[in-house]
Amino acid sequence: MTSSNNEKNFGIGLAGCGTVGTGVIRALQRNGELIRQRTGGQMTMAVKRVLVRDATKSRDEAVDATMLTTDWRAVVEDPAVHLVVELIGGTGLAFEIVARALELGKPVITGNKALLAERGVELFALSKKHQVPIHFEAAVAGGIPIIKTVQEAFVGNRMTALCGIINGTSNYILQRMSEARLDFQTALGEAQALGYAEADPTLDVNGWDAAHKAILLATLAYGFPISPADVHVVGIEQVKPIDIDFAKQLGYVVKLLAVIREHADGAVELRLQPSFVSKTHILASVNGVFNAVAVHGDGVGDALFYGRGAGQDPTASAVVADLVEAARSLCHAQGHRGFLPWAAQGRLLPIEDTKTAYYVRFDVTDRPGVIAEIARVLADHRIGISGTHSPVNPENPDAAFVDMVFLLHSCPFGLLQTALKEIFALDCVNSEPVVFRIEQL
Numbered sequence: 001m002t003s004s005n006n007e008k009n010f011g012i013g014l015a016g017c018g019t020v021g022t023g024v025i026r027a028l029q030r031n032g033e034l035i036r037q038r039t040g041g042q043m044t045m046a047v048k049r050v051l052v053r054d055a056t057k058s059r060d061e062a063v064d065a066t067m068l069t070t071d072w073r074a075v076v077e078d079p080a081v082h083l084v085v086e087l088i089g090g091t092g093l094a095f096e097i098v099a100r101a102l103e104l105g106k107p108v109i110t111g112n113k114a115l116l117a118e119r120g121v122e123l124f125a126l127s128k129k130h131q132v133p134i135h136f137e138a139a140v141a142g143g144i145p146i147i148k149t150v151q152e153a154f155v156g157n158r159m160t161a162l163c164g165i166i167n168g169t170s171n172y173i174l175q176r177m178s179e180a181r182l183d184f185q186t187a188l189g190e191a192q193a194l195g196y197a198e199a200d201p202t203l204d205v206n207g208w209d210a211a212h213k214a215i216l217l218a219t220l221a222y223g224f225p226i227s228p229a230d231v232h233v234v235g236i237e238q239v240k241p242i243d244i245d246f247a248k249q250l251g252y253v254v255k256l257l258a259v260i261r262e263h264a265d266g267a268v269e270l271r272l273q274p275s276f277v278s279k280t281h282i283l284a285s286v287n288g289v290f291n292a293v294a295v296h297g298d299g300v301g302d303a304l305f306y307g308r309g310a311g312q313d314p315t316a317s318a319v320v321a322d323l324v325e326a327a328r329s330l331c332h333a334q335g336h337r338g339f340l341p342w343a344a345q346g347r348l349l350p351i352e353d354t355k356t357a358y359y360v361r362f363d364v365t366d367r368p369g370v371i372a373e374i375a376r377v378l379a380d381h382r383i384g385i386s387g388t389h390s391p392v393n394p395e396n397p398d399a400a401f402v403d404m405v406f407l408l409h410s411c412p413f414g415l416l417q418t419a420l421k422e423i424f425a426l427d428c429v430n431s432e433p434v435v436f437r438i439e440q441l
Helices: 019-038 072-076 093-103 111-128 144-155 166-181 184-193 208-222 243-248 313-333 369-378 413-424
Strands: 002-004 006-017 043-051 083-086 109-111 161-167 250-263 266-277 292-299 301-308 355-365 385-389 401-412 432-438
Touching: 006 072, 006 093, 019 043, 019 161, 019 208, 019 250, 019 313, 043 072, 043 313, 072 161, 083 093, 083 313, 093 109, 093 111, 093 184, 109 313, 111 292, 144 266, 144 292, 166 184, 166 250, 166 292, 208 250, 208 266, 243 266, 243 301, 243 355, 243 401, 243 432, 250 432, 301 355, 313 385, 355 369, 355 413, 369 385, 369 401
Parallel strands: 006 043, 006 083, 083 109, 266 432
Antiparallel strands: 002 006, 161 250, 161 292, 250 266, 292 301, 355 401, 355 432, 385 401
16 A cells, blocks of 8 residues: 555455456446545545456456456465455355455455355454454345445444335246246246356245345344344245235235344344235335335434346445445444444344244135135134135036135234144145234334
8 A cells, every 4th residue: 555645545355256346347447536526635545456367368458358367375374465255156265365365454445245144153253352443235135235234324323123025036037927927937038147146046036135135234234243044034935826816916026025123022033935015015116126215213214215226337336335435444443344243142043933914825626615724723822713615627627636825813922833843734725834924024
């Protein structure tokens, strides 16, 4: 790091030069002078080394081939590198890169939500030990500055709830299923063709991409480490057009929803699942690949953060913002900031104790008495029924197997699970029941 006339030049080591990494290089080239001006003419930044898997691969013209290397240590340990950006993903090599950077006193910027959710306890212990921050705005909701907001703008608030749509791929799929009445596989194929879904979309559609982000938000808001193993996650693979249609009839839309909520006893509810959201709620209007997070603080009240949750430019924007923040921390000693658990203790509310109303779809054999058999089990467990419905398939009105829908009053999820296990054992039920929560946001 050199200085001239009080101007400091920061070298950046970039681990990963895919879509987002290339976007970071382009953003710095495009707006480098603007950043210098906005930081009082005291700061310039330039990428010095770039880690890639294949240095011979054809790349964007913005990427200088002389900076490329396949040796991660050549990036992290280069004396000309003062800030390290990790964008390779995964939890193996990425962990080594981040850990080594922290040991060398180099601030880290990452967009790797899986790394932080699964190995954050280890990394942030290193961060604290070496008093070197980890910045990760790009790990949650792309270009939406939700991390900085929770860490800084709401530092004086007790946050009682954070609920949101934080995976654009699943949101796009559910929208297309609703608008065009596509089935799940067709909508997924369309998302892949448009570049909204990866060739392997598993983490998007099974809910875990969003769950990793929700874990980070919950840890920031409530201060204690959360293990992914303790989080209830359900994806959108089992959503059918019938579910979308029924939601519409009831005045709801189906969204893959992250729910984070503090209860009166201090327990934190954290879950991720397809949910019925009222059409009158602002989250119901979040469509396409957009993300939104609704936050309630005891001081600020209700606030909504909305924007593109992925993509080259929005995510690169978040990375560059963190780069500037990290560079400032090197210029002006201001103590450690970043993701550090601060609570002496904390606990998640067991998923069995969470309560909502429910929509439950059963695949049943069409014969007399089916509704009564299911209703008897629910009554035995004191679970109230607010409605039942069995839509007729106009293409096959005499089908032997049909979908039977029950709307249930609010009850503990554990109680519902016990009842559904008994119902699944009935001769008339052909597959495991599909459950959607009916949210009151």
